[in-house]
């Protein structure tokens with residue numbers, strides 16, 4: 001067991017609903033649809049599912065989902081916290097459950113309706129603010145975008161990154177979405193001029209630095225690597241996976257540590273690569289969590305694709321677009337496909353391993369998928385063959 | 388809450404001394420009473436020595452702008468009325484590693500948007516002033532030269 005979960009499990013089924021605003025289904029209905037389609041994708045019976053993992057943000061309970069979809073007797077269930085930091089953590093928890101024999105077939109999922117009050121915590125006015133927010137939100141630093149903009153401004157000051165670098169990120173995502181018929185922005189291009197004229201949300205971040213607001217759900221089925229070989233699709237093996245809360249970290253408002261621009265991505269990367277035979281220089285495609293464009297630039301540094309301060313220039317010359325050195329977010333991701341707290345990054349990583357992405361990277365034999373930077377986070381390294 | 392601005396709880400023993408200090412127009416920073424190390428934001432135990440003995444000590448109220456943002460709508464209505472305004476992070480003079488979130492304003496009781504946000508420069512010196520909203524006194528910041 002010295003290798004832990006390495007290569008012992010795989011994502012074998014993926015499913016999703018349509019993405020949009022004001023979808024007619026309930027949030028529970030969306031979850032059921034996505035899980036059902038993931039089961040159909042791998043040909044595993046609902047009654048075989050004995051493990052369930054989702055986000056603490058998820059409002060659909062395990063019992064409501066299980067008795068709707070007709071899942072079996074559930075032997076393992078857990079939820080991972082910290083919003084968009086949870087995504088890859090759900091896959092890690094599922095992989096650990098399967099590798100240790102606590103469950104045989106685990107479903108991980110996320111379902112979200114934008115209209116649901118719980119989906120936009122910042123918009124809810126509590127009577128009084130408690131916890132660390134009493135020292136930030138009370139001064140009008142209200143939304144996630146304001147908190148990340150604060151770190152972005154400092155990053156631009158320290159390293160000379162520019163809005164052109166942020167635009168590179170938004171445009172790359174949009175170009176990939178323009179090739180993905182399931183993407184919200186499939187038919188809407190984004191030029192640099194449109195980006196620069198986008199209305200401010202929280203300077204230095206404009207509308208196009210922000211992810212979409214989406215109704216939708218996605219799901220993934222995780223089984224042992226052994227069983228995966230008998231299923232219809234090329235398995236996306238879970239080669240390495242990690243979670244991270246760095247010492248002294250303060251979620252979203254990480255203004256208080258010695259080096260606030262070195263977020264959870266760095267320690268998560270250390271844990272991920274330490275258990276991986278694949279190294280950053282081997283990775284040919286990545287899905288990096290993108291609630292906001294600067295998170296991509298920070299993640300490129302944190303996960304070791306470039307040095308500190310070089311994340312901005314790394315995005316130049318189409319380097320993160322299909323055909324570039326490291327295509328990033330090949331489905332369009334949160335900024336241009338759908339924002340479902342990063343679960344669509346996981347399913348796109350699986351498609352890259354199957355060879356079925358609409359922006360397929362030809363020789364990709366591994367794919368890094370990350371969850372939110374700036375919050376306690378997680379990451380997985382998928383491969384299409386056991387190393 | 389007549390103004391609609393967000394207000395802190397005033398019944399958390401870990402944070403109340405900060406707001407009580409502000410009400411006396413003192414900017415207090417929580418220090419460990421055992422090892423002396425300061426910590427922001429406040430918490431019940433010292434992560435360095437695990438002491439729960441706390442000393443709230445006044446700081447000079449001088450610092451520099453570490454970063455700032457300029458929020459635009461959609462925002463909560465009370466804030467939207469003043470948008471675009473600024474939120475700054477101040478690095479304290481005593482220890483630039485200690486950073487505090489606030490607003491840069493023209494004077495203690497001036498509007499949230501009383502400074503042209505595009506005139507703010509990272510590194511510029513600021514000093515603390517105090518402003519009451521409902522039953523809470525907030526530290527705010529003015530230009531040190533002003």
Ligand SMILES: [Zn+2]
Nearest residue numbers: 419422433436
């Ligand atoms: Zn101590």
